[in-house]
Amino acid sequence: DIQMTQSPSSLSASVGDRVTIACRAGQSITNYLHWYQQKPGKAPKLLIYTASNLQGGVPSRFSGSGYGTDFSLTISSLQLEDFATYYCQQSFSPPYTFGQGTKLEIK
Amino acid sequence: QVQVQQWGAGLLKPSETLSLTCAVYGGSFSNYYWNWIRQSPGKGLEWIGEINHSGSTNYKTSLRSRATISVDTSKSQFSLKLTSVTAADTAVYYCARFHYYYGIDVWGQGTTVTVAS
Numbered sequence: 001d002i003q004m005t006q007s008p009s010s011l012s013a014s015v016g017d018r019v020t021i022a023c024r025a026g027q028s029i030t031n032y033l034h035w036y037q038q039k040p041g042k043a044p045k046l047l048i049y050t051a052s053n054l055q056g057g058v059p060s061r062f063s064g065s066g067y068g069t070d071f072s073l074t075i076s077s078l079q080l081e082d083f084a085t086y087y088c089q090q091s092f093s094p095p096y097t098f099g100q101g102t103k104l105e106i107k
Numbered sequence: 108q109v110q111v112q113q114w115g116a117g118l119l120k121p122s123e124t125l126s127l128t129c130a131v132y133g134g135s136f137s138n139y140y141w142n143w144i145r146q147s148p149g150k151g152l153e154w155i156g157e158i159n160h161s162g163s164t165n166y167k168t169s170l171r172s173r174a175t176i177s178v179d180t181s182k183s184q185f186s187l188k189l190t191s192v193t194a195a196d197t198a199v200y201y202c203a204r205f206h207y208y209y210g211i212d213v214w215g216q217g218t219t220v221t222v223a224s
Contacts, residue, residue, distance in 0.1 A: 001168055034210030036152075043201055043214035044152065050208055087152055091207040094157070094165035096142075101151040 002026050002090050006099035012107040017078045021102045023071045023088035032092040035064055035073045038101075039084045047086075048073060078104075109134035113202045113215040119222045125189040129202030129215055130182065136160055141185045142205040143176060145198040153198075157205060158185055192222045 003026035013019050023033065031051040036044040046055045048064035051071060061076040075082055083106050088099040115127035129141070137160040145153050156166035158176040166174050170189070178185045189196060200220055204213035 032207060036211070038152075043217055044211070045214075046210050046212045049210040049212075055210075055212065089152075089154070089210065091205075091210065095167045096154045096157075096205070098152040098154060 001095055002029060002093065002097055004088055004090055004097050004099040006086075006088060006102050008102060009100065010103040010105065012105050013078055014107045015078050015080055019075050019078060019104065021073045021086055021088075021104075023066075023073070023099050025069045025071075025090055025092075028068045029090045029092035031067050032090055033064075033066065033071045034089045034091065035062075036087045036089065037082075037084045038087065044087065080106075109204060109213050111202050111204060111213055111215045113200075113218050115200075115218055115220070117219055117221060119192050119220065120224055121193050121222060122191055123222075125192050125196065125200075125220055126186065127200055127202070127218055127220075128184055128186045130184045131204070132183070134204075136180060136183045138206075140205045140207075141176075141178070142203045142211060143174075143187045144201045144203060144211075146201070147195075147198045150198075155187065155189075155200075192220075194222050196220065197222045 035048040143155040202215040
């Protein structure tokens with residue numbers, strides 16, 4: 001199974017900040033990496049697919065990059081509604097493992 | 108607009124079998140894989156397994172012996188059975204639409220399953 005490791009596990013930031021969340025795969029997954037946002041009590045929401053493609057309806061302040069084993073999700077200017085937990089997931093080979101999550105909190 | 112709606116028993120006793128079903132409304136059933144994902148209280152997302160329209164499945168390694176995912180293409184439904192549940196299987200279970208390139212873009216509303224004696 002491919003292990004996915006996110007860092008940091010939690011992050012405190014302020015509205016307007018630029019933040020970056022990292023995701024590392026245990027082996028190369030080329031660009032088969034997706035990012036999700038989850039708010040308490042809700043199902044996750046797809047933000048970015050295949051490393052850098054913005055899902056329809058997602059604000060352009062979200063962006064993704066990376067290839068191989070190292071990936072990142074960047075929020076260019078945090079808004080109040082962005083405080084949530086973020087997960088990466090690989091779809092290179094099953095089982096399609098998730099990272100452990102990064103909780104983004106208000107400073 | 109594709110929607111998935113799920114249902115199943117929410118309270119189980121240890122050793123019983125968890126059974127959940129998900130119905131797909133709209134869109135193509137055959138061009139995707141259909142996933143089950145769970146989230147234990149206060150924990151992260153855990154991928155359980157998937158199935159496509161022809162019945163091809165993949166499972167999380169540690170659940171392979173207890174999990175069975177099946178499909179009924181005539182009803183655009185797929186189901187999860189998990190045998191011999193314990194308290195560790197207590198979680199919110201989600202069904203979802205998955206494509207290896209596009210990720211998981213459609214999620215069910217989630218079903219809370221509690222295992223308690």
